[in-house]
Amino acid sequence: MARPERIAVLGAGSWGTTFAKVLADAGSDVVLWARRAEVAEAINESRCNTGYLPGVRLPESLRATDDAAAAVHDADVVVLAVPSQTLRENLAGWQPLLPADATLVSLAKGVELSTLKRMSEVIGEVADVPMEQVAVVSGPNLAKEIAAEQPTATVVACADHDRAIALQHACSTPYFRPYTNTDLIGIEIAGACKNVIALACGMAVGLGFGHNTMSSLITRGLAETTRLGVALGADPMTFAGLAGLGDLVATCMSPLSRNRTFGERLGRGETLAQAQEAAHGQVSEGVKSCSSIRQLAARHGVEMPITDVVHRVCHEGLQPGPAAAELLGRERKPE
Numbered sequence: 001m002a003r004p005e006r007i008a009v010l011g012a013g014s015w016g017t018t019f020a021k022v023l024a025d026a027g028s029d030v031v032l033w034a035r036r037a038e039v040a041e042a043i044n045e046s047r048c049n050t051g052y053l054p055g056v057r058l059p060e061s062l063r064a065t066d067d068a069a070a071a072v073h074d075a076d077v078v079v080l081a082v083p084s085q086t087l088r089e090n091l092a093g094w095q096p097l098l099p100a101d102a103t104l105v106s107l108a109k110g111v112e113l114s115t116l117k118r119m120s121e122v123i124g125e126v127a128d129v130p131m132e133q134v135a136v137v138s139g140p141n142l143a144k145e146i147a148a149e150q151p152t153a154t155v156v157a158c159a160d161h162d163r164a165i166a167l168q169h170a171c172s173t174p175y176f177r178p179y180t181n182t183d184l185i186g187i188e189i190a191g192a193c194k195n196v197i198a199l200a201c202g203m204a205v206g207l208g209f210g211h212n213t214m215s216s217l218i219t220r221g222l223a224e225t226t227r228l229g230v231a232l233g234a235d236p237m238t239f240a241g242l243a244g245l246g247d248l249v250a251t252c253m254s255p256l257s258r259n260r261t262f263g264e265r266l267g268r269g270e271t272l273a274q275a276q277e278a279a280h281g282q283v284s285e286g287v288k289s290c291s292s293i294r295q296l297a298a299r300h301g302v303e304m305p306i307t308d309v310v311h312r313v314c315h316e317g318l319q320p321g322p323a324a325a326e327l328l329g330r331e332r333k334p335e
């Protein structure tokens, strides 16, 4: 499959805008859809999306619109950059507009609450396309660092290897290095679960704990994520890769992570509502996905103790201090 000619990115938040910049810098012809007309106008006129990426100058070649039909017209690739819990509703509105053979790419990292489905499954179902047409991009990809052109790598996953290669070409730049993979289950489970573990790490930071605690959470978080992924049919090696360990470490360690920051506020004693208000409308996917992942794990008989306490802190009134004590006090076992 040839390198795509036209790419639409639907969603002009932090990651949608940054990924559109990556694609444009890689030489692709990109149109970015924003919900609000004033955001699209500001991008076209001043080359900035100040609400999400203050101080970042976007490439001249990147065009923005608030008209989804114009954005997807003739696109070979349509990138979906909206939060995972709204993706179904957003995509249902766009479905009649989609070019028949376009590759549909998910940037979202979450598991749908109402159905416990991964994003690629939601896309295949709502767009009514074969799964070979659906791809996922995931890795240690904090938007602000990439927008500043700091080097990173990522994974482009698609069951159709040719589509993965075409997309890999479309987003390769001197600062962004994509690897291909065909294990969508592993890539998506890793991406959704790391947000929950980042919430736990944030809580640990908020409680005043240091790097030993963080490392323990990262390592045991990876263990429970891998257990779930393997139960769902993923390749265990995926969890040692960029979209697994790579993204987990970046998100858990970085103050730029919205999930970690959210957890830190909870750890300092703020309520869910206070932490939500401080997020200024930006998504912290783990807050909802901790519940869907916990249910998915229960359905498959998989133990996920960290995810379980994160859910109970976020939604059942458990305090972070007792949550930490509960994890430490679990039945002793071999590693």
Ligand SMILES: NC(=O)C1=CN([C@@H]2O[C@H](COP(=O)(O)OP(=O)(O)OC[C@H]3O[C@@H](n4cnc5c(N)ncnc54)[C@H](O)[C@@H]3O)[C@@H](O)[C@H]2O)C=CC1
Pocket: 011, 012, 013, 014, 015, 016, 017, 035, 052, 081, 082, 083, 084, 086, 090, 107, 108, 109, 110, 141, 142, 143, 144, 281, 282, 283, 285
């Ligand atoms: N920001 C980052 O560093 C990265 C984010 N991601 C993932 O990408 C996805 C999108 O994240 P961001 O762009 O960072 O989110 P964001 O919160 O910065 O932006 C969300 C975008 O979706 C749009 N949107 C459309 N319909 C919406 C609705 N019904 N409700 C709320 N927003 C709606 C918003 O207007 C906004 O442009 C998430 O799943 C996130 O986990 C993945 C990698 C990196």
Ligand SMILES: O=C(CO)COP(=O)(O)O
Pocket: 109, 139, 140, 141, 142, 143, 195, 198, 247, 250, 251, 256, 257, 258, 259, 260, 283, 284, 285
């Ligand atoms: O997915 C991300 C980095 O890869 C971004 O994480 P946050 O959503 O926590 O900011």
